[in-house]
Amino acid sequence: MEVVRLRVNGDERVCGVPAHYTLLETLRYGLGLTGSKQGCDKGDCGACTVIMDGRAILSCITPVWEAEGREVRTVEGLAEGTEPHPVQDEFDLNGAAQCGFCTPGILCSSVALLDRNPAPTREEIRAALAGNLCRCTGYAKIYDAVEAAATRLGGEVRGPEPDEPAPEATPVERVGA
Amino acid sequence: MLAEFGTDAMPIAGGTDLMPNMKHRLFTPAHVVALKGIRAMRGIEVVEGPGAGTGTRAPGTGTALRIGALETLADVAANPLVRHHFPGLAAAAGLVAGPQLRNMGTIGGNVCLDTRCTYYNQTRFWRSALGYCLKKDGTVCHVTGVGKKCVAAHSADTPPNLIALGANLTLAGPHGERVMDASDFFVTDGIWNTRRAPDEIVTGVTIPIARNRRSAYGKLRQRNSIDFPLLSVAVVGDFGETGTVKRLTGVVSALGARPRVLAGWSDLAVGGQLDGATIDALAARAHAQCRPLDNLIVDAEWRRAMVPVYVRRALEELTVS
Amino acid sequence: MSSRDAAGRVGARDVARRATGPDARETVRPGDALSTIGRPMRKVDGLAKATGRARYTDDIRLPGMLHGKILRSPHPHARILAIDTSRAEALEGVHAVVTGRDMPTRYGIIPWTPDEYPLCVDRVRYIGDGVAAVAAVDEDTAIAALDLIDVAYEELPAYLDPHEAIAADSGPYIHEPRKPGWNGNVTKVVNLEFGDVEAGLGDSHVVVEGDYFFEGTTHTPIEPHCAIGLAEGNGKLTVWSATQVPHYLHRELARVLEVDPAQVRVIQPPVGGAFGGKSEPFDLEFCVARLSMMTGRPVKILYTREEVFYSHRGRHPFHMRYRTGASRDGMLTSVDADIVMDGGAYASFGLVTTYYAGQLLTAPYRMPAYRFHSTRAYTNKPACGPKRGHGSVQPRFAFEVQLDRIAEKLDIDPIELRRRNFIGANTRTVNDLRITSNGFLECLDEVERASAWKRKHRRLPFGRGVGVAGSTYITGTNYPIYPNDMPQSGIQLQVDRSGRVAVFSGASEIGQGVDSMVAYIVAEELGVPLDHVRVLAGDTDFTPVDLGAYSSRVTFMLGNACIDAARKLKAQVQEAVAAEWGVKPREVLLAGGLAVRAGDTGTSMPVRDAFNLAESAVGTLGATGWYNTPKDVHGDYRGATIGASPAFSFTAHVAEVEVDVETGFVTVDRIWIAHDCGRALNPVLVAGQMEGSAYMGFAEALMEEQIFKSEDQGRVGLHNAPSLLDYRIPTSLDTPALESLIVESIDPEGPYGAKEAGEGPLHPSIPAIANAIYDAVGVRMDSLPFSPPRVWRALRSVGR
Missing domain, CATH: 3.30.390.50 (CO dehydrogenase flavoprotein, C-terminal domain)
Incomplete structure (x- = not known):
């Protein structure tokens, strides 16, 4: 076991993990931040994508000590308090998450993109997501969501029509989950 | 440290090649030595004078671009100097794997990338069902059907460009630093296809700049x-x-x-x-x-x-x- | 009405069209009277998934949990002579080791073909077959323990090729023959003929013959299979699993582990993609249960990505031969099919697949005569099973290419040829399947218009082309997997005094949106805001049975069950309010969070008050609803029930491609997808299913192949590439632009007229791309996938 000190989503965290643990294993099994997913466990699918020092990286092939002294941001750290990040909200509005398993990684890639390039073209979005495999959507609705979020972040908020209240999300409970 | 631990240790920069290979138990080092803290291995800058262009196939003005081995592939691909002088190299760095991996993987790591083969880059279970191969744990090459010579493929994107550009590589080890033509760096043995000693690391690449x-x-x-x-x-x-x-x-x-x-x-x-x-x-x-x-x-x-x-x-x- | 995108941006490219079918519309109320149904709404689990809060199976950690690993066979076919687990058991940190002999009961998802054990007992049949499992304090220890299990094998000859397996005339077969003298390498043979096929072919103006090969592919959900077992010591056994079929898992766990089913609880957390790959019990589910029963501790097993490839149950490789006859004006006369299916090591759903291979081809075109002969062989490879579009994607590929050939021979536009052969609505197919609503013509119109087909087909420069294909698919299989007369779907509603409505749903949310679908229906029927609906799902301890997320059955069957329950509840509320107001119950409307008197908006009360009135009148409010299929929708020949469905969806695609003649690379620029889903309950989700389906078909067309090494490639039966690096699924940079064109035929029996949307739209992708390649470069691609080397070889073979 090794003690690692991480800065995750703004929190200073200390955690004892086996020496061979990756950042992903530490997040998921050490810190209980299970939002980041494991799909292939060797850097081929992008489900484990997190943001480290502003860049999207693959946490499943990042040794945990590599993340020490860096700023790590996961899907759990994208929202501002109770306000979901516009990309998160637009994923919901646009049906960009079906099974949702690749979603945390795609959100991290998207947020890293928008932080560097607030007004990406569709081609730039495609390129930025080229390391995140999605098996459900065919990607189209994901592009729609990122574009809509970019528009919102640019100040030109495109909300629902004024006479039509936005349908609220309803919690689904899978008991025991 | 690499010298101290010998073959028990491997250097790690971005880890994008080493980590999957460790998970497949292709590499089983007792220690990995992190290079990320070495400042001298960073930076992309124009250098002049004798240090530039010692490569034998690098005639020119004595001006060169030095890229620290720890520069990420994303940074190399996006760097204006690289794009201006070496568009082929910039393109190659930008075509490695996917975006996240290019944010992690370094040009030094890409130069030292292990060779790849369908019979090698597999899990330990898979390789055990195969009966292993010449490159790791076995005696037969399943590609050629005979032993003795591993034909795993050099699969890195940047080195062909570095060779064609007449670049040289700087290596550092327990016995100091040496400079080698990129074209001399690789050998035809798929098991260990470079002249880098296990206790050496590539610290940078230097690419001569020429007009036209x-x-x-x-x-x-x-x-x-x-x-x-x-x-x-x-x-x-x-x-x-x-x-x-x-x-x-x-x-x-x-x-x-x-x-x-x-x-x-x-x-x-x-x-x-x-x-x-x-x-x-x-x-x-x-x-x-x-x-x-x-x-x-x-x-x-x-x-x-x-x-x-x-x-x-x-x-x-x-x-x- | 044309645009369903009320939110402005959502589904902006979606075009919704009401099909002009004759009588369908009168049985349901007009769409504009609906407030929630038919609109783009958020998913009930959308934000949970977008914020990382959704908890999938591997996200669950129980106190004291052990980690399990499964030892797998390194041989494609071998007898197990002995297993010695003593060294593994002695390893510090190992709590239990289990082998096949501890669970010696055969199972199989189809009750007629039980040919698997949770772990192999005396024979292994593919590289990766499970042999033993350990539970240890952590994963590292479990992996180390696997190395300490000694298994003695006697290798047997392995079959890779289904034709060789079928030709075998002596053992050892892959399975024991069911009767002496039979070939134990054959799962199932089906021979069915409808009408006089030979006479039809004889009378044809043209007969096109073709051989086709569909390579195997696998589902590749991004979430690997995962299960947790918890035996509590009081006889109760709980299994959490990433499954599509909690009810079938429930039954098989009880039967195989010899536990009273009333003591077994299956919990299905959100599933990270399935596509048919999680629709039967797997070794890990039995192992976690058994290991927990042995240790008294919770045990988790998470498959590695490699194990997902070995567990497989994906698309069968099909070797197909078709003869298709047509008259001078392009009317089909007769169709003859011969199909050999490579089933892998176990039956899985293979009995059904063998029927589906023929049964599901008989629409949307009228066929006067049709015969198919399909044979499923066992081979020493991971078992094939149901992948999205189960059993009918492969024949559809071959058949739609055949149609393209006929169109060319007769010089008829391929879309026109398909129109002429349209089978119509409210009819029966040649194999006696009942067809109700049918929007196929509108689908053809839509893709023809949207793709500018008439300007493109046979008119684009060399190297570019367009292709069309059509298809149909079942909306749920008409019969449950085990014979019984109970409902296929049940649901339960419960109302709180706050106005909150709870939905207890046994259906499986695998990303398709079923939890949202039932919430939309409850909101629609009871007039409550969507955020007052809670969906409690996926737990066999408190939800009524739904058979599972397979065969595109859930929207239709669970949706109808949900309407049934909601309307029963609504009647109670209407009655109570009517009594209060002194009006007739049918004058009480529930909408927009209110109970309103029809025609008098001044008389209203919050729906919560209405619920309270009803509770005062009749007691605690709740209702159950259910759905079962009509039984008069098929013929009475042997096998007639397989392929029957309460409704069929219809699809047409046009694909536009560019072929790089030098390299063989095919770039699919765009696929126009027109799909008759009956009614789009939420057009965003329907379009998402259409796009995802078209993507997956595109992926099979160009890239994917689940293949195995041969003897001269190092090791017979070894998976060629069990990783997401080498089993290539498309990235964002590969996937074409996808344009969804929703067609609504309003099915008379579907919930609000809805039919399926999750599988049908996969089918035409593949033949549409094949036909587009032909339009581009004049080469017929009859073998999948159309990977660059294959296209390059095909081009070279014709001198390009």
């Missing part, structure tokens, strides 16, 4: 992202004022353990224009020199047939710049 030098890179793969090359082609040409070819180099890789510098190009190209007929002749000569094996899971005959196509397309890029 153009470069291009072509990468064959079935997906437009994530995949390693099934064939890679780097071409570099120096041109006179009237478009006359003064020097032309082509390097083909992802076929065998070592990038192949295409032979017999000068007599075809130097002194003339890079016109369609010349390009076809160069492509045909490339085709004759390349015979890929079934070391990757994709049709070797097709890969071979793609050699002249990709060489031609890369050369055509030189003519439009």
Whole structure:
């Protein structure tokens, strides 16, 4: 076991993990931040994508000590308090998450993109997501969501029509989950 | 530390090659030595004087671009100096794997990338069901059907460009630093295909800058992202004022353990224009020199047939710049 | 009405069209009277998934949990002579080791073909077959323990090729023959003929013959299979699993582990993609249960990505031969099919697949005569099973290419040829399947218009082309997997005094949106805001049975069950309010969070008050609803029930491609997808299913192949590439632009007229791309996938 000190989503965290643990294993099994997913466990699918020092990286092939002294941001750290990040909200509005398993990684890639390039073209979005495999959507609705979020972040908020209240999300409970 | 632990230790920069290989138990070091803290291995800068261009095939002004080995592939691909002077290298760095991996993987790591083979880059269970292979834990090469020679493919995108550009590599080890032509760095042994000693690390690459030098890179793969090359082609040409070819180099890789510098190009190209007929002749000569094996899971005959196509397309890029 | 995108941006490219079918519309109320149904709404789990809060199976950690690993066979076919687990058991940190002999009961998802054990007992049948499992304090220890299990094998000859397996005339077969003298390498043979096929072919103006090969592919959900077992010591056994079929898992766990089913609880957390790959019990589910029963501790097993490839149950490789006859004016006369299916090591759903291979081809075109002969062989490879479009994607590929050939021979536009052969609505197919609503013509119109087909087909420059294909698919299989007369779907509603409505749903949310679908229905029927609906799902301890997320059955069956329950509840509320107001119950409307008197908006009360009135009148409010299929929708020949469905969806695609003649690369620029889903309950989700389906078909067309090494490639039966690096699924840079064109035929029996949307739209992708390649370069691609080397070889073979 090794003690690692991480800065995750703004929190200073200390955690004892086996020496061979990756950042992903530490997040998921050490810190209980299970939002980041494991799909292939060797850097081929992008489900484990997190943001480290502003860049999207693959946490499943990042040794945990590599993340020490860096700023790590996961899907759990994208929202501002109770306000979901516009990309998160637009994923919901646009049906960009079906099974949702690749979603945390795609959100991290998207947020890293928008932080560097607030007004990406569709081609730039495609390129930025080229390391995140999605098996459900065919990607189209994901592009729609990122574009809509970019528009919102640019100040030109495109909300629902004024006479039509936005349908609220309803919690689904899978008991025991 | 590398010297102290010997073969029990491996250097790690981005970890994008090492970590999957460790998970497959292809690498089982007791220790990994992190390089990330070494400041001297960072930076992309123009250097002048004797330190620049010691490469034997690097004539020119004595000006060169030095890229620290720890620079990420994303940074190399995006760097204005690299893009201006070496568009082929920038393209290659930008075509490695996917975006996240390019944010992690370094150019030094890419230069030192382990060779790849369908019988090698597999889990331990898979390899045990196979009965292992010559490169790791076994005695037979399943590609050639005999022992003794590993034909795993050199699969890194940047080295063919570095070789074609006449770059040199700086290595550091317990006995100090040495500089080596990129073209001398690789050997034909798929098990350990470089002249880097296990206790040495690549600290940087230095690429001579020349006027009127153009470069291009072509990468064959079935997906437009994530995949390693099934064939890679780097071409570099120096041109006179009237478009006359003064020097032309082509390097083909992802076929065998070592990038192949295409032979017999000068007599075809130097002194003339890079016109369609010349390009076809160069492509045909490339085709004759390349015979890929079934070391990757994709049709070797097709890969071979793609050699002249990709060489031609890369050369055509030189003519439009 | 044309645009369903009320939110402005959502589904902006979606075009919704009401099909002009004859009588369908009168049975349901007009769409504009609906407030929630038919609109783009958020998913009930959308934000949970977008914020990382959704908890998938591997996200669950129980106190004291052990980690399990499964030892797998390194041989494609071998007898197990002995297993010695003593060294593994002695390893510090190992709590239990289990082998096949501890669970010696055969199972199989189809009750007629039980040919698997949770772990192999005396024979292994593919590289990766499970042999033993350990539970240890952590994963590292479990992996180390696997190395300490000694298994003695006697290798047997392995079959890779289904034709060789079928030709075998003596053992050892892959399975024991069911009767002496039979070939134990054959799972199932089906021979069915409808009409006089030979006479039809004889009378044809043209007969096109073709051989086709569909390579195997696998589902590749991004979430690997995962299960947790918890035996509590009081006889109760709980299994959490990433499954599509909690009810079938429930039954098989009880039967195989010999536990009273009333003591078994299956919990299905959100599933990270399935596509048919999680629709039967797997070794890990039995192992976690058994290991927990042995240790008294919770045990988790998470498959590695490699194990997902070995567990497989994906698309069968099909070797197909078709003869298709047509008259001078392009009317089909007769169809003859011969199909050999490579099933892998176990039956899985293979009995059904063998029927589906023929049964599901008989629409949307009228066939006067049809015969198919399909044979499923066992081979020493991971078992094939149901992948999205189960059993009918492969024949559809071959058949739609055949149609393209006929169109060319007769010089008829391929879309026109398909129109002429349209089978119509409210009819029966040649094999006696009942067809109700049918919007196929509108689908053809839509893709023809949207793709500018008439300007493109046979008119684009060499190297570019367009292709069309059509298809149909079942909306749920008409019969449950085990014979019974109970409902296929049940649901339960419960109302709180706050106005909150709870939905207890046994259906499986696998990303398709079923939890949202039932919430939309409850909101629609009871007039409550969507955020007052809670969906409690996926737990066999308190939800009524739904058979599972397979065969595109859930929207239709669970949706109808949900309407049934909601309307029962609504009647109670209407009655109570009507009594209060002194009006007739049918004058009380529930909408927009209110109970309103029809025609008098001044008389209203919050729906919560209405619920309270009803509770005062009749007691605690709740209702159950259910759905079962009509039984008069098929013929009475042997096998007639397989392929029957209460409704069929219809699809047409046009694909536009560019072929790089030098390299063989095919770039699919765009696929126009027109799909008759009956009614789009939420057009965003329907379009998402259409796009995802078209993507997956595109992926099979160009890239994917689940293949195995041969003897001269190092090791017979070894998976060629069990990783997401080498089993290439498309990235964002590969996937074409996808344009969804929703067609609504309003099915008379579907919930609000809805039919399926999750599988049908996969089918035409593949033949549409094949036909587009032909339009582009004049080469017929009859073998999948159309990977660059294959296209390059095909082009070379014709001198390009």
